[in-house]
Amino acid sequence: MNAVLIVIALVTLGAAAVAMTLRNLIHSALLLIASWAGVAAFYLWAGAEFVAFAEILVYVGAVSMVVLFAVLLTRRSRADLTVTPDSAGRAISGFIAGGAVCGVLVGAIVATPMGVGSSPTPTVTVKQIGVQLMGTHAASLLIVGVLLTVALLGAIVIASADRTDDSEDTP
Amino acid sequence: MLGSGLIQGLAVTAKNLVGSFHDPARYTNVEYPEVKTKLPEAYRNFPFLVTESASDPMGTLRCVACQICEKECPPQCIYIEKSKDKKPDATGKMQLFPAVFDIDTSVCMSCQICVEVCPFDAIKMDQVFEVATTSRFEALLLNRNQLAKPNTYYHSIHPTEAAEVDGRLAAERKAAEEKAKAAAAAKAAAAAAPKSATAAASATPPSTTPTPKPPAAPSAEAPKPPTPAA
Amino acid sequence: METAEQIRDRLLARFPGAEISVVTNPGAAAQHSLLLGHAHARAIAEFLRDDAPLKLDQCSNVTGIDWPEKKIVETTKVTVPDPAGGPAKVVEQKSERVQPGYLEVVYHLYSIAFRHGPVILRLRTGNRTDQVTVPSLTPVWRACEFQEREVFDLYGVKFEGHPDLRRILMWDTFKDHPMRKDYVEPDDYEWEPTPHGAVLEKAKAHYPTPPAAAIAPAAAPTPATGGAKS
Amino acid sequence: MSISDLSPLGAQGGSHVRAVHDEFHGDLLEVSMGPHHPSTHGVFRMIVTLDGETIVKLKPVFGYLHRNHEKLGENTSYLGSMPYTDRLDYLCSMTNNWAYAIAVEKLAGQPVPERAEYVRVILAEITRLLNHTCLAGFLMQDLGCSGTPLMYAFREREKILDLFESLSGSRMMCNYQRFGGCRVDPSADWLEGAKQLTDGYGQFLDEFEALLTGNEIIMARTQGTGVLSPELAVAAGVTGPMLRATGVNYDLRKTDAYGVYPRFDFRVPLGAHGDVYDRYMVRVLEMRESIKILQQALAGIPAGPIMDPKAKLRGFRPKAGEAYGRIEGPKGEIGFYLVSDGSPNPYRYRVRAPSFINLTILEDMCLGQTVADAVIILGSVDIVLGEVDR
Amino acid sequence: MIAAATTDAFLERAPVLLRDAVTGFLPEPWRTLVNALIAVGLILGIFGTLFAFITLAERKILGRVQNRPGPNRAPIPFINKRFFGLSQPFADGVKSLTKEDIVPRDADKVLHYLAPVALLAFSILTFAVIPYGRNLVPVELDAAVLYFFAAGAATELAVFMAGWASRNKYSLLAAMRALAQLISYELPLLLSWVPVVLIAGTLSTTAIVDAQAGWKFGFIPHWHVFTPWGFAGFVIFMVAALAESNRSPFDTPEAESELIAGHLTEYSGFKYALFFMAEYFGMLALSGMAITLFLGGWRSPLPFLEFIPSYLWFGGKLLALIFGFIWIRATFPRLRIDQLTRFAWKFLVPLALINLGNTIVWSLMSNSSALMQLARWPVCAAIILVPFVVLGRKLSAGVAPRIYRYA
């Protein structure tokens, strides 16, 4: 059981780590998609079927597309896809900060005794999720809905803001 | 309403889908190597040289190596070398003949102009079309042995036209023979009355070589009347 | 429609000092043309396009003609006084005159508005070597754009004022102008057996060892000047 | 606004030419469409500069099929050029032949017997049917129909080619017209076959139009695409259905009244928008008019000789002079300009190829449109590379 | 479960019985594993064969529509009989296997290799949750429909990878088009089946099929397609499915006349065959899902036809839908990419949203009196038809047949 988890974790982390260091943006984006898929696999492992599929649908299906679009739209030539190497100082400070946070978190996790609950995988049916969404979390659902709408409208406005001439929409 | 045109189009394709199984007007395909359509009589592809007899093709070529077709051929795919000597043709008359007659069929565009300009009906259009060869150069360069095909073959591919040509040639030959006969008779008459008719005898040419037509230079007029296909 | 002479007279009235002359066409078509000098050519063209009774809004055809220099042998009769004092003799004297060559651009104009035409304009270059410029009529009729490029490409006439004067049919690195009468084709033929000696000779000259090349065409050296466009 | 203002070469630049800023140059994508491209109709090449999918620049490149047809014509006899004209626009050899014959007849003052004129009209109109049907098929192929309209067009074309073959001996390279008449006299059977074809063609067109004309996708793709203004069309020498689609009433069959066309009753369809749809529709309607002409010509064809008895083939030497003869070919005005110096070969032999000149305004029509439109605009121009490159 | 399960038990249960006969003796964890492997193998085998013959059928039908015979010459090996070219797919397979695999020099080699594999893998994944017959569903998932579309969503990613990795300008354009098309059509595709979930109250495919059991008046099946909202949803689903599987008239990414072959331009040999396979698998999977959601799944249309086993019904419906795909391909030209996205955003998405509301109206009215039961038909039909006409008018504004004048 834990072995599966470790494999999933390693694949996900590896994909994410490589993605963050690659110079080719498209490769980065595709590897990140792999790591999102790994996260979805973790959800499946944990028994959260619905969330896993939602993760794939949203991240692999939609967010990745938007990312790739952004990558392709914000380059001036083919060479632009390979990012110029970042300054060493920036990278080192980033690593120091990340490493410190990681150390603190892992230390805290290992140090904290945690009572483990149910060992059989809990199940949650779609019906339960639906009932909960419409019942206890109805207000949150509404707010998220409004948030999404506003965000999408905002995205459209931002992305098309300064094109006032006769040029075409983004393809 | 949006989509009505699309549905109309779908109906047309459905009609054709069904129709292709029973309607010969729609399904007009012929599965070529197994089934062949009948070639129309007018069909032309690549010239050949007409010979009078199948047994002795080189001896009975109608071609007299006048080289008109060589000059007129638009892509210049014909190459002729005249013979040094003369030999009798089918009617027994002494004629030049082509020592070399090559047609480069990789260049020939089957335009039929050589046939039209030939005053001797010696070159005609063939109906071959399966002429693929394995060699790009040599096999497509046909020499006179390959080009010579008998008149009977000509009759088999263009019957109407061949009959007309034969009729015309026969008439010409007959006219020439009659002319020769008349000339001979005149000669005999002149011989019979040698003294009194010297003037008359000298008026007729001493030797009458019965040519069907003078070997025309490119500038000669009187084109061959067009031959109707049917 | 007005005749060429009438148009010339009207143009001369409108553009005093312009060189305009009528070139008569002796053939059966009798399509006479107007020869224009360079100075007023574009103004005249614009006038012809916008002129109310003519309105030649369509330039149908633009083409070049190459007139290489030719020797004209003229025989003149000269009366030579007899040195001996006798009556003057008429002697035929032959004089050779070289008519300088030139390139000519011909424009066929029609009117779509009034459905008449053609009015034919001609422009001539000074010679065939260094004075090969004529004014471009592309700004007047857009139709001339590609056709003038073609004349430039094939004849080497430079059009002054053409917006995009590049080769159009030949590749950019091509040197000569193939439609000129004195154009000599390069001997970059691919060697292949052909009944035509001239071609064969050229090919042989180009390829040192033709027979081997003929057997294995792939081994033939690639032509030096021919080949695909870059 | 004058004509020169409308053209990109005029003082103000084109009506919808957008400046290509250099600092944005990296945003542009230069695509070389052709010479090996499924929809350039042969070895034609367009160097297209794209901003996203929008065309900001388009440069046509020719010459891949250039064989110096005109030089060949100057080195062959007048008769010898006739089969070469077949190969200009290999869909319309009959009209090419006719245009060449008319130019030579003008040059030599050669009369043509009446029956031959009728036969010429019949063949020219059948050629028009053939060309327009195939064009519609190819255009739809460019639009992405998986071959269906093209195959229907070819099915009908096959019937026409059979007719051509039984008359002239060849399906495409007919080499049929001669100076002063036609090579072969069509038999009564052949005329009957042509009549059957003519009578059945309307029905085929109905079905063809049911498949295409009302199709919403085709209308959406073609209406408003590749708009050509009548002023620019006239200035650029555009002829044929492309010119008439812009609304300019100019049909040489009416204006030049060559042959026996004045004897027939037919109309000239005109477009109003000058877009791809108009070009398609004008051609379809022209086919319907052609059917009318064919019915009249086949009913009224007189008996008589097919060749002028005084006409010469071999050793034909027209007097010195020049002539420009033109007819309304299916693709536009096809003209031949001949200069004779009295020798057996023309001194100058020039082909005014309609599809070459119609391409002059290709860029003007494509600017501001998308790649997908460029393909159908090119398709609607109706080019044949044998004629463009000569 | 209804009566048919017992009346025609043998044929109906034959696949399961057969499987149990083979694997029955195995101990439990192994038995499940082997069963799963058998299911995978069967799906790959059956759909692989189906793919092969659908390519042939497509070419044959296209041929017949175009009044020509289609491929008919490939002989059966060794016996040298043609059988209407029935062995054409195998000849094609051998050809694509033996063809040289060309990778452009500047291509992104890894992605170029990965793209066809990923595409095929994702499209095969979607087969897992489709109920092929009574008790014949490879994986019983609670959120099966969601799984299906999650797996399917990744296919366009592979198309993008292919287009981008080829280092070809046409391919790149195709990649951009593929992205735009996916983003546009994902939404109507997802929205079109939400009404089904709403009515059936479940995301499980088997439960959705069960919800469509029974007949009204004894002969009108309770399929969702036979309701106003269901019909509209089905049409929207199929249109979006056409776009998702890159089929004509929405085949802009591989638009042959514009982009040569789009993302496939630089692929040859077996990789090309994989793409081809994936396209057909995607088409089959989407058709299978359409059958499950709207056409009653494996259920027979009429009660007296129930003796035919359920999997045959499923197969029949599948072939009918595939025929529809081919028929449409044979008839329609391609849309332009901007028209395509406009069609999605301005027509399909609003219509799908309205259809969602329509479904709510339908379900609210179903609980009321008999009069309401009757009234909901015209009401719901009107709710979807009126926007269809209005939106269609707006979408096709300025596009109409024209009248021409003559000179």
Place this chain on the structure above:
Amino acid sequence: MTALQLCLVFSSALFCVGLVGALARSNTILVLLGIELMLNAANINFIAFWRFSPSPAPATGVMFVIFSIAVAAAEAAVGLALVIAVYRHQKNIRLQEANRLKG
């Protein structure tokens, strides 16, 4: 180490990968992706705690993740729209250069 702890270590490692990416890279898109990774790491925590909680029945963790995914999607959309807007202004998307408030 218990499974829960493993999950949490996994989550914190993923979080730090995202953090390092967001801090060390100068490409705006990569920074955004790093943030997305951090959000995902948080989601892993929710699911892990739900999975190993003594009473997983209420499915609150799942609810949280669903909302979180929705928010992340919105964030991605807006963020990438911003990237495109920035690109329009300065013709590249290097973070250091996006330091002017007015384009």
